[in-house]
Amino acid sequence: MLAPTPTTPTPERRAVQFQLSNGMDVVVIPDHRAPVVTHMVWYRVGAADGPSHRSGLAHFLEHLMFKSTEKIADGAFPKIVMRLGGQLNAFTSQDVTAYFERVAKQHLGTMMEMEADRMTGLRLTDAEVATERQVIIEERASRYDSSPAGRLQEQMAATLHLAHPYRLPVIGWAHDIAALTRDDALAFYNRYYAPNNAILVVAGDVTADEVQRLAEATYGSIPANLDVATRARPQEPPHEAARRITLKDPLAGHASLQRLYFVPSYVTAEPGVAEALELLMSIVGDGATGRLVRKLVLEDKVASSVGGGYWGSGFDSGLITLQAVAPHGDLDSVEHGIDRVLEDVRRNGVTDMELARAKKAARVRYIFESDEQDKLANRYGRALSVGLSIERVERWPDAIAAVTAADIQAAAETYLDARRSVTGWLLPERASATPIPMHAPVNAGTP
């Protein structure tokens, strides 16, 4: 695909923000190309906010939000949206829970009515709770029984984070899901689902005035909950020792490797550092043109794929992720190769040409995403729900443009530190009968 050269590197400010009288934040992103709207409600609560012995609770409640209220029967919510020709979705992450619909503009008021209705009107009958718990138990079983890589990822997150609840899977551990009750869901719902803990994001063919009028008439009548809890999550102690885990599974097709580094996020990093990590991982980890692919797939031919990225939207921290597949099973060479590439960036930095290319790719992606209404709405919702500002979102291209090669090398030196990392090996064999290959732990505790 040929990327058009962007003509406006820095999009002007486009989103409008205001607050309803009950404290609900509202963001409106005008987009008049088609008579449709994307309507999203973002709650500032996610998996990492639940009680730690009830992992999966936030996601459980997300499922339960499609159950009955006084006005809407169990399961009717999606049907109504679809009957209006709309689409809908919902998701839970560690930090946020979001619900969204995309409909023709004349149905925006109906979406707000329905979303406002379930913000506080959920009934949660015992039967609904029991059914949905079973659905999630099966969702979990099928997802993890059939994905050794997913299971490895889950065990790696739990190994990387020594104290923070990001260690717990969003879907929850199986034994915790099985123990979830109506009371758990209700307590969580009553505590966190309130207009003053939510952000309404509307993108599309509307004006801020229209949105404000509709929102006050629907969400505006819900009283604020003054007991909405502030986040008091365990924070990480210093990471002093590189970690490694090995998972053996007959279902694994090829040997593969994953690595995570514990790094700051856009929320927690010093100015410019998250942007440097973003560009660093574009230069190193891009799945088609990055240094890792060039070295391990094209040159050494030890990996069939390799890549990595930066996850920077966490409220408390971020992650650098790496993954590689070794079709011949030689994970030792793959890991050595990765470590040589990373060490080279730490010592010698990146070239001006690489930096220019990575900046351009970031800019192009930003502009492309701005053209898709749901991605655009998503960008603002995701940022604001972890405490970032509209200005931060809209000035991101400027911040990216300001990153220097020295910034990237400094970020690599500081954050590609093995002590911050966990490395996971996924091996297809059953271990008992198979000799285990020798390997050097090149990622063992070295800065």
Place this chain on the structure above:
Amino acid sequence: MLAPTPTTPTPERRAVQFQLSNGMDVVVIPDHRAPVVTHMVWYRVGAADGPSHRSGLAHFLEHLMFKSTEKIADGAFPKIVMRLGGQLNAFTSQDVTAYFERVAKQHLGTMMEMEADRMTGLRLTDAEVATERQVIIEERASRYDSSPAGRLQEQMAATLHLAHPYRLPVIGWAHDIAALTRDDALAFYNRYYAPNNAILVVAGDVTADEVQRLAEATYGSIPANLDVATRARPQEPPHEAARRITLKDPLAGHASLQRLYFVPSYVTAEPGVAEALELLMSIVGDGATGRLVRKLVLEDKVASSVGGGYWGSGFDSGLITLQAVAPHGDLDSVEHGIDRVLEDVRRNGVTDMELARAKKAARVRYIFESDEQDKLANRYGRALSVGLSIERVERWPDAIAAVTAADIQAAAETYLDARRSVTGWLLPERASATPIPMHAPVNAGTP
């Protein structure tokens, strides 16, 4: 030392248990050899019960218990005990917090008065809290700055437990300690320090009647707290991947290795399993005569010391621990040697002679400990405060005697499973300039 052959393998029942009117449990262990008593109060609350973003809180409160009440000035508690010729101590573990004094029998009533006074009468001034927080910050800094092995242990516990608060150090992470407030301490104190959440253990030259009379007159006047919380701790998901960590520290004298296996405790194991693990680790890990020492120190000469044990007193789980020192730095051979010894036990079990010797050693230890008043009192307090019964304590020698070689092999097969383990390497060098030795991860995910 020559161990006398014990003549009474099963001590008869000696402790007496009853409850005060407010629900406080009392255990009396008569011991009339000298006119002294050991007086202990065990609270059924420990480090693993605090809020997870306030690690160290239980231990913080233990320190604060020596601060002022209406009747006793800041720091006067120990002085009074010592002026009466007594000794005292206190400790916090993951599951319990205990306070004890050993005094001449005529002072037992005074000890009860003082301990009852601080059960609910603590003032906790801001100055006391600030001073003690600083003391603990320094305690932690000095303990961990000067002990790389301690730091490795801490990071290993945090890596082994994927969800359970046993991952958090009892003393707390430094950043959590620094954030502890008077309100935190007070909330914890008010919630957990109550007669109906405590066990009074008195061993010594007293009768149950005397203890009951004195206890009702002191502790008995404190009302029960009906809001004492039950334990609702996150429990572990399946452990699917062997973990490894490497800590490099210039302060480390020699290269050394530690390993932990996540196993059941006396509280959680099926009948006989904890006892089998106890004997298994005596046979394998005894620091003077165990299989590991014979193989690694005497035969292969790769380790200067090696040993291991079973920690079985946890409320939610237990641990098998292993540690070895490699004076020549060859941790690879040490780890291989350990794994060969363990694999041999898993495949071929233990000999009748080893089993008989281990049983005898356990019996002798039990009888010796029964002769020491503080160890005796400790044994009952520790067991009862995690929910075990007096009968379980006193029938322990019978349960040990009933273990078979097949039980031990079965326990080894099930629990010496790498997936339940974390292996930690402590390396003395600074890593950046040093080549890292090759090693085979023999403990990688294999059952």
